[in-house]
Amino acid sequence: MAIPNLKKQDIINALNFIDENGVPEHNMSTKYVLVSESGKKYPPKYVVAVAYHLANGADISTESFNSVDAKNYLESQGFTIEMKQQEKFELSITADRVESTDERFTMDNLSLGDNYKPLDVYFKRANGDIIKRAYSKGERRNSNQTMPRIACQVFEKQLVALSVEDKEGFPVCKYNPDSEVIRGIFASIDEFKKYRNTIEYLIYGYGNGRQFVIYCWNIFSTILFVQECLKRFGEPGDQFILTYREKDEKETVATETEDSVKEELVQQFNGYRNPFSAMLIESKNLIFRGAPGTGKSYLAKEIAADIISNGYFDDYTLLTDEQKKQVEFVQFHPSYDYSDFVEGLRPKLNDDGTMGFELQDGIFKKFVARARKNYEDSQKSKEIVEKEVSVQESLTEFFSGVEFGVDTFKTINGNEFTITGVDDGHINISIPGNATVNRLSLNLDEVRKMLESGQKFEKIKDITTFFGKTFATQGYSYDFAIYKAIRSKKITASKAKAKQEELKKYIFIIDEINRGEISKIFGELFFAIDPGYRGKSGEIATQYSNLHSDPDEKFYIPENVYIIGTMNDIDRSVDSFDFAMRRRFRFVELRADERLEMLASLENEELEAEAIRRMTALNKEITAVEDLNENYQIGASYFLKLKTLDFDQLWTDYLQPLLQEYIQGMYDEKSLMNRFARAYGYQEPARGDSDEATQDQG
Numbered sequence: 001m002a003i004p005n006l007k008k009q010d011i012i013n014a015l016n017f018i019d020e021n022g023v024p025e026h027n028m029s030t031k032y033v034l035v036s037e038s039g040k041k042y043p044p045k046y047v048v049a050v051a052y053h054l055a056n057g058a059d060i061s062t063e064s065f066n067s068v069d070a071k072n073y074l075e076s077q078g079f080t081i082e083m084k085q086q087e088k089f090e091l092s093i094t095a096d097r098v099e100s101t102d103e104r105f106t107m108d109n110l111s112l113g114d115n116y117k118p119l120d121v122y123f124k125r126a127n128g129d130i131i132k133r134a135y136s137k138g139e140r141r142n143s144n145q146t147m148p149r150i151a152c153q154v155f156e157k158q159l160v161a162l163s164v165e166d167k168e169g170f171p172v173c174k175y176n177p178d179s180e181v182i183r184g185i186f187a188s189i190d191e192f193k194k195y196r197n198t199i200e201y202l203i204y205g206y207g208n209g210r211q212f213v214i215y216c217w218n219i220f221s222t223i224l225f226v227q228e229c230l231k232r233f234g235e236p237g238d239q240f241i242l243t244y245r246e247k248d249e250k251e252t253v254a255t256e257t258e259d260s261v262k263e264e265l266v267q268q269f270n271g272y273r274n275p276f277s278a279m280l281i282e283s284k285n286l287i288f289r290g291a292p293g294t295g296k297s298y299l300a301k302e303i304a305a306d307i308i309s310n311g312y313f314d315d316y317t318l319l320t321d322e323q324k325k326q327v328e329f330v331q332f333h334p335s336y337d338y339s340d341f342v343e344g345l346r347p348k349l350n351d352d353g354t355m356g357f358e359l360q361d362g363i364f365k366k367f368v369a370r371a372r373k374n375y376e377d378s379q380k381s382k383e384i385v386e387k388e389v390s391v392q393e394s395l396t397e398f399f400s401g402v403e404f405g406v407d408t409f410k411t412i413n414g415n416e417f418t419i420t421g422v423d424d425g426h427i428n429i430s431i432p433g434n435a436t437v438n439r440l441s442l443n444l445d446e447v448r449k450m451l452e453s454g455q456k457f458e459k460i461k462d463i464t465t466f467f468g469k470t471f472a473t474q475g476y477s478y479d480f481a482i483y484k485a486i487r488s489k490k491i492t493a494s495k496a497k498a499k500q501e502e503l504k505k506y507i508f509i510i511d512e513i514n515r516g517e518i519s520k521i522f523g524e525l526f527f528a529i530d531p532g533y534r535g536k537s538g539e540i541a542t543q544y545s546n547l548h549s550d551p552d553e554k555f556y557i558p559e560n561v562y563i564i565g566t567m568n569d570i571d572r573s574v575d576s577f578d579f580a581m582r583r584r585f586r587f588v589e590l591r592a593d594e595r596l597e598m599l600a601s602l603e604n605e606e607l608e609a610e611a612i613r614r615m616t617a618l619n620k621e622i623t624a625v626e627d628l629n630e631n632y633q634i635g636a637s638y639f640l641k642l643k644t645l646d647f648d649q650l651w652t653d654y655l656q657p658l659l660q661e662y663i664q665g666m667y668d669e670k671s672l673m674n675r676f677a678r679a680y681g682y683q684e685p686a687r688g689d690s691d692e693a694t695q696d697q698g
Helices: 008-021 044-056 067-076 110-115 146-154 156-161 164-168 189-195 223-233 249-255 275-283 296-308 363-378 382-400 444-453 460-466 476-488 518-522 572-576 596-602 605-623 636-643 647-663 669-680 687-697
Strands: 032-035 080-083 088-093 098-100 116-124 171-173 201-206 210-215 239-246 285-290 327-331 343-349 355-361 408-410 416-422 426-430 439-443 506-511 561-568 586-590
Touching: 008 044, 032 044, 032 067, 044 067, 067 080, 088 223, 110 116, 116 146, 146 156, 146 201, 146 223, 146 239, 156 223, 171 210, 171 223, 189 201, 189 210, 223 239, 275 285, 275 296, 275 561, 275 586, 285 296, 296 327, 296 506, 296 561, 327 363, 355 363, 363 506, 363 561, 382 444, 382 476, 408 476, 416 476, 426 444, 439 444, 439 476, 444 460, 444 476, 460 476, 596 605, 596 636, 605 636, 605 647, 605 669, 636 647, 647 669
Parallel strands: 285 561, 285 586, 327 506, 506 561
Antiparallel strands: 032 080, 088 098, 088 239, 116 239, 201 210, 343 355, 408 416, 416 426, 426 439
16 A cells, blocks of 8 residues: 655654654564654654654554555655664573563563564583574474473483473463463373363474473563473573564464464574584585585575574565575576676667677676675775765766757867767767767766876876876876866755665575586686685686776686575586586585475474475485485475375386486386385286276366
8 A cells, every 4th residue: 555645743742752652662663763963763664654644644554555665755855764774682591580682572471472583492401502493304493483392302311300280380381471471391291281272282203102292472472481491400500591582573474374383494503594504604605505405505595584684584575676686596508608607798779789898797797896885885984985975966966967969078189979878887979079989988987086086187197097007098188177077066965864885695596506617607807706816816817808897807716705695416417517617616515305394384293294205215225226325316396296196106107207307228227216116116007907097077
């Protein structure tokens, strides 16, 4: 829905109203804040809702529009909107206290836990030893249940030893001072539901199929349970540490339709949730190798989201559009080459209708340019940043006032020209009086640098000296004319204060990296991508550097660029994978059974268990074949197709053709395929059944 029709004064009235009455907890912003001239911060959606309430007498409601709608509207009215800092909070629990770095936390309202996501949980003994959850294969990882699960794990023997009466009276949760204490550790779901008929529970398995079943809902709902465990069984100084964050708006919407006990996040590791994230940061370049279907590509995107959000998200789709610019994804193939990846000449239709060629950057060079700009800008002082912002505003204001192709300018020699267009890197001009070259493309960055320098340029020679050239280029006389025109304009000074750029990380993902001809694609970049030669120490001249606007400019990969590659070990092209690349990447093998947790997305525990059983049996049979090994095993991602297929369809349409390719040319192929089918659990339909199916289709 569109934002209601409001006046700017309505917004100002709303800010005054909020100053007097505050903001209800459920209306606190999770993504954006409106920043007033005095520096106060307000949630944009709530501001708009209050403004509409004051102007029209309607109830205060934020349900009919989202935060992006509110942000865009308020910005159009001249208000300053900033993205809220993504903050992590830490909550510590001991036998006698519960404290959080979030000032809003209170034991008197644990329902607020609905608004938060867990990032990491661990138990810390008084002697400093740390215990984390001992996950089993296929178990869902960090969730609202992780903290009570660790408590059960650490104090399992003591909990088992409790009498039935003590277990039933064990305190678990008390949401507020007026609510009753929720109690009970039960031996089964049925026993639990006799006491509390709800799906809000966790199951902790131990021993020979025995269980603890306790109430569990949001991130805070088992604080009392954990604290009671410490009081009864812990040592002085023992504590639980929970790291958490506010939910994103998308997650808040999702939790309204999904059971929050299914929420799943990867463990935090050295500030990140995914253990491979820290590995990538250490190594700069990482390649995941292994059997097909192990989720290598999906894992690469998880790691990128984890790192880009600084351990805040592992779901790529939750990144903002701005954050997604820090990630790039490409898939190599046999015809991929240097011009696609780095730079090359591409066909171009000229203004007069003729065809020509122009030098264009490839996907990797464009990506590195973004990362390099961020890296270099982050090293600049606030004063330099403010000067650059001021110059950019001057350029924008000047060119917005030029009528392209009409307004004329003169060089110092009296040559007239018009500006026909401006893009991110060039100023295009037309020179009617020049019979030799009547069109020219000037380097916009040269004019920008002249303005940023603060120097006064009185003649062409000043420009030549400034850029360290022996001779002036043809474009300098036109640069000089445009520079003087901008300086002669009275540009409105900016009142906005520029912010110093934050250093960001940029992740480049190369899927199927071994399917391309590496030496042809990377060329001289072999040297630049080496982790030991990041930055200017590894700068190189690219193959087309003589065609650059500045032929002396060097290319380098800054420190904030990280590369992830994926490759299947059974691909025929693995053997020819360049050894120069092997030295520059850290290789990590993903076994077929290492990513079983992805099957949780089937959202059916029986189906998930059956998929794991069949996959395990089939992979065991595959490795029993003399000429095959673990690299030929089937990964869990194949079984995600069970969302739309049954097990037989998965076999006939996907697994059987793949396995036939594996054993092609081997002795007794038919016998091998029968062994695979039996292990998987596929039975060939009887001929009569097949005929009936054919008749039904007819």
